[in-house]
Amino acid sequence: LKTVLAIAGSLRQGSYNRLLLRAGAAVAPPGMTVVLQEGLGSIPLFDADLEGATGGGPVSVRHLRRQVASADGLLIATPEYNHSLPGLLKNAIDWLSRPAPDEVLAGKPVAVVGASGGPSGTRLAQAALRQVLYATESLVLPSPSLFARDASRLFDESGSLVDAPTRDRLASILAALGLFIDGTASLRARAPA
Numbered sequence: 001l002k003t004v005l006a007i008a009g010s011l012r013q014g015s016y017n018r019l020l021l022r023a024g025a026a027v028a029p030p031g032m033t034v035v036l037q038e039g040l041g042s043i044p045l046f047d048a049d050l051e052g053a054t055g056g057g058p059v060s061v062r063h064l065r066r067q068v069a070s071a072d073g074l075l076i077a078t079p080e081y082n083h084s085l086p087g088l089l090k091n092a093i094d095w096l097s098r099p100a101p102d103e104v105l106a107g108k109p110v111a112v113v114g115a116s117g118g119p120s121g122t123r124l125a126q127a128a129l130r131q132v133l134y135a136t137e138s139l140v141l142p143s144p145s146l147f148a149r150d151a152s153r154l155f156d157e158s159g160s161l162v163d164a165p166t167r168d169r170l171a172s173i174l175a176a177l178g179l180f181i182d183g184t185a186s187l188r189a190r191a192p193a
C-alpha cells in the first residue's frame with residue numbers, strides 16, 4: 001500500500017486547494033491512500049537559531065518531517081499569492097529542506113496541483129513551487145498537470161468537487177504518481193554507509 005501525504009498551501013477554512021486534496025483522496029487508485037496534512041499553521045517562521053536550539057526544529061516541524069519521511073509521495077496543492085507560492089508553503093519547505101543529512105524532500109516524489117479563483121489557475125505559483133522543489137532535489141511529476149481556474153465553479157456548497165474533468169484529471173495525476181513512485185525507487189536506494 002502506498003501512502004501519499006497531501007499538503008495544502010492554505011489555512012483558509014473553505015480553501016479550494018484543500019477541497020481539491022479531499023477530492024483527490026476519493027479518486028486515488030487501488031493500493032494508494034491519500035492522507036491530508038493539517039498542521040502547516042502551527043509551524044513557526046523558519047529561524048536558524050530556533051532550529052539550532054531545538055536540535056532540528058520544534059515539535060510541529062519534527063512531526064511534519066516524520067510524516068513526509070514516511071510517505072511514499074506528496075501531493076501539494078498550492079494557491080497563487082502574487083504570482084508565486086504562499087509564504088506558508090515556502091516556510092514549511094524551508095524547514096523540511098534541512099538539516100543535513102535529514103533532508104526528507106530529497107528524492108521524494110511530488111505531484112503539484114493548484115486551484116485559484118482567477119483565470120490562470122496557479123500556473124505561476126506552480127512554476128515557482130517547482131523551482132523550489134528543484135532546490136530540495138525532490139522528484140516532481142512532470143505530467144499530467146492541473147491548473148484549476150475559476151475554482152468557485154468547480155465545487156458545490158458542501159465542498160464536493162463536482163467538475164468531472166477536474167476529478168478525472170486528479171485521478172490521472174494520482175495514478176501517474178503511483179507509477180512515478182515505483183519508477184524512481186532505484187534513485188532512492190542509498191548505498192550503505
Ligand SMILES: Cc1cc2nc3c(=O)[nH]c(=O)nc-3n(C[C@H](O)[C@H](O)[C@H](O)COP(=O)(O)O)c2cc1C
Binds near residue numbers: 016082115121
Ligand atoms: C495575498 C493574495 C494574493 C493573491 N494573488 C493571486 C494571484 O497572483 N493570482 C491568482 O490567480 N490569485 C491570487 N489570489 C487569489 C487566490 O488565488 C484565491 O484567494 C484562492 O482562493 C486561494 O486559495 P485557497 O482557496 O486554497 O485559499 C491571491 C490571494 C491572496 C490572499
